[in-house]
Amino acid sequence: MKKAWIAYLLSVCCCSLLFAGGERSSLGLGFRAGVTQFEADVDKPGLSPFVYGHVKFNPYDFLSLGTEFGYGELKDRTRPSFKTAIMPFEMDLTFNMLPLGKVNPYILVGGGGVYWNATENGERIIDPATGKTQENIDSFLKTGGGLEFVLNRQRNLTFNIGLTYRYSLTDNLDQIYSGDERDQVIDFYGGLTYYFKTSTKGDRDSDGVPDYLDLSPEIPEDPDGYLDHDGKPDDRPEERFAEVIDMLADTVQQGDDTVPPVVIHLPTHKVEEGNEIPLEVEVFENREIRVVSVLFREQGKKKWEVRTLRPLGSTLYRGAIPASYVKPPGLEYCVVAVDEAVSGIGYSGLPKRPNTIKVIAKPKQWRLVAATVAILSWGTAGYLVLRKQK
16 A cells, blocks of 8 residues: 555655646635445446545646545345445646637546545455455456536636546456456536636736736736736725716716726636637727727737727627637737827737737647547447447
8 A cells, every 4th residue: 555655655745746747737626515326347336425625736727637535335236235445646737628618518538546445334344265364455447527617707716517437457346246347437527616726927926917018916906897908906905986977977077078088898818829809898988989908919029010900889898809810928908098188098918018828839739639639548438338248
């Protein structure tokens, strides 16, 4: 047992070093709970509860490294007094299909060790030939997949549902030695994962505003749509926004216009290469709006491109940055609004302090790799589940 744990810990350390230093680094802690079903020599496998804890390290947007450990029980309905307790400790790679979406389908593959012990009527089963209890440390290979749902705006809390298939490298879990196939386990689960904010290279507070543009590089911006480009959280933003709206109302009563439009826009900070970037903006003003535009350019270039946003209702404007400009390493952009009195410019981002967007390279290649892994691993698992033993 000691050697197995040492090998497991060494593999965790080696893989962490291998994948460290990627596009981003975040650490997630969570748990999963659900039901387990035996796929073994038993005639009527029963369902039983299990619980797992897991740790996830994300060196890349499309790839996560995880370790999982837990407890479950395997049962046979034809033998109510029999059960095998299992305590897996495993590692896995998770391929994220839509890492920037609110719903992220994922594929996982991995494996590791499992400590198990078989009991009858609550007593350890003894092998009559050796006189030893039926317990051991063996190995699991696993694959699976599921959906990860983002639960909050900060994207640091997610809910997961999915299925995991485990193929054991032993035929002793069910204590039935007929057949020519090893024991297998299928889990159906749900769970939560919380991601801790970690310092990102060039962005210490991980708020999407790089340090060289951030007026408060140690404190993350509060994403409320009001002046979010500067990286500095607003002092009581609801009151500040209400104050500006009141000033607009006062200028209507006074018959003049000295207050510029107020632009409310939640900046986009990360997109995939080759995709159009949709923009949605609310503009508040006491007069007619002359124009609402987006200025953008690829990082490292001097020339700004301009596109006009179209009005959709009294305050809402929409537009997009064309896909042809969405290339690594990223973009800079500003949203500006001018009213008919030219009383000033409302903005989210300025040319000297723009909103910045990081562009993720090669998303199609990542998805091709993930799809290949899914076809191979899920196909093998399906064959082993459906195959009849001799």
